[in-house]
Amino acid sequence: MTDGMSSFAPKDLDLKTHLPHPARVYDYLLGGKDNFEPDRVAAAHLVSRMPNTATSMRANRNFMVRVVRYLAAEHGIRQFLDIGTGLPTSPNLHEVVQEIAPESRVLYVDNDPIVLVHARALLVSNPAGRTAYLDADLRDPDGIMSSPQLRETLDLSKPVAVTLIAIVHFIPDEEEVHRIIHRLMDPLAPGSVLALSTITYDGSPEEVRGAVEAFNSDGMPLMARTSAQVAELFDGLDLIEPGVVRVNHWHPDEDARVPDTHVHMFGGAAIKP
Template identity: 45%
Template structure:
């Protein structure tokens, strides 16, 4: 009797980890940005939250656009060619590697997530230009040392790296712990590296109500934070202009964009490590 195919075994293990009885943030967010990699339970809570706070759809879409502008700035203005993207989520249009390698084909990207659904779709992320490289780590934000060690297989830590953590830190309930995790990763990156963060914020009653509804759904809770708390993640870094602002206001496209006028409960920023 032949040994089982390792790929089939791995696929079965991934399927066993996917729980379709509770909403999940990656699938929920995928539904909000128009993706198809979600289940009925995700769409149900999504539709419920749309009734409570329709603005969360704008948060999802404009946060994605912020990612594209931040990556573009880092590649074109700062010469960054390496990205460590933690909390990858499910692939949609203009993922980090697509934006970066479109501008710099030699860019290298490491995606990090511990969600089984994201892992199942990793092949969609693991495309790369011949000059660059894209890799995926099945790893946990709560173990930053393991992330850094594994990422060394793709990234050169003697050169600057952009750490991307978008719409992810809200899953860490304790704020000081979240700050500590970010600091530990940035400590492992060289001078000239950058930190990019965006997250939903407690800047309206609607967003707070939406967060409460999501956290009551059985999903892993997601805690919205104040703008000041978002800014705290950048302590010790040099903030890039215009600082910590609504994601629609962070370096909007030249010539203006209708989205730049949307008031959203999501703030983001980019910080540079000087030493």
Template identity: 50%
Template sequence: MLPSRSEVFVDSPTVPSGIDPTKAHPARRYNYWLGGKDNYAADRASADLVASGFPTVRTAALENRAFMRRAVTYLARERGVDQFLDIGTGLPSAGNVHEIAQSIIPSARVVYVDNDPIVLVHARALLTSSSQGATAYLDADLRDPRKILDHRDLARTLDLDRPVALMLIAVTHFLVDEDDPAGIVATLVDALPSGSFVVMTNATGDYLTPERYAENVEVNKRSGVPFRLRSAAEFAALLGDLEPLPPGICSVVEWRPDLEERAVLPTVEEVSMHCAVARVP
């Protein structure tokens, strides 16, 4: 039986199995920035600390989600991609990958991956597929890509002989250099057939002044969550030999913006997030 919402909401006396509410988690912190309620005091304290050094962090979170929606729409509508592997899913909110993809291709299939039990509880309860398509939810960590690739539910849901869009949205910046992020991405990409795509974002200090950059690095060190800002060159290194589609590596606000919906976009400084959509040859 799934826990009731009171069991997974803020500082509930009943904590789902596998959760340490005294330690901040990226998914719950992100949920707090987006105005959600599925977070604990440690998550909010960490999030507020990060915001003290980067006050527009909520704008960055919103723009990151907006980029994800544009990328999924483009891949489904323009490239015919109907399979998605979304690692670092985060807590469900409006406009999830399967909702966007299945609104274009009803038979689209999506596998969500996250390592926070709260995410899995909500995903299984709330993220329902269209009758023609399918979704699955894996309890796994990006740092163990083989566990993801070898999971039986991935094999049941996705056909790795056909193109897949690998979604790494706002998750690689939680991999520090010791995690070998380029090796992790390479392991995942090597399992994808030709014609697949990698959609990735990573926080950056490229658009910040030296003072703001130093402050951002400092507060992230103190936040309790490993975090790695990456330059455009470091971001490109994660993609290896993959060639990003136009407009290349850029700010998430600059990737095919929908100017019909919004005439004024946030600045690249306010968002400080690199992105790319790259094709697997």
């Protein structure tokens, strides 16, 4: 699919390693190595306010794995538009769905240069399928939907699953998030799916408020919702059972056995009628 990272990561790319970045903070908390001192300091600040952050993030990553596996196995989805991909973390989305259907196609999108630099690891597709990477911002949904990378990877006449996993909380404007979701879902065929997860106040509002304050004071805008607000993000779509729930309750497996008090993410998946 690609001849190397130089094909999409310019040599003069400024990674701003003196500042914390959400993708690298998340990578650190998941046990990854693609992070720098300011990311680790911000992660420690976050954990000081929300002690179970790492468990919550791991539960979120496991939710991503279960939801895409379910969509591939139970709903026959073969195309995925994953926005806010993050740094490569095993298993990556395409590895999960191509295990079920090798012909699956995935377009990964992120706006963080560090993800761009490491995107090569996301492009090791099963030859029967395809993966591609687009360096773009969720706040420009029309740019994403009209990009050559999208047109070359996904066939919009067939269902696509849009996965917004742990990203909408970085856009602290509720109206804008609703607008973005409509712009992404409107061009898609019936049977397409929106799957998302985001940080919520339910259960431990004080801890979550602390996490929001920590991220905001470290220069990374973060907004938490109530689970009712998360459900509104699926307006006009048919929620798949069990609806919008704490992520460890969505079609749980062994890995999902974590105390609810440690999980601060709600999510769900819904079908476009």
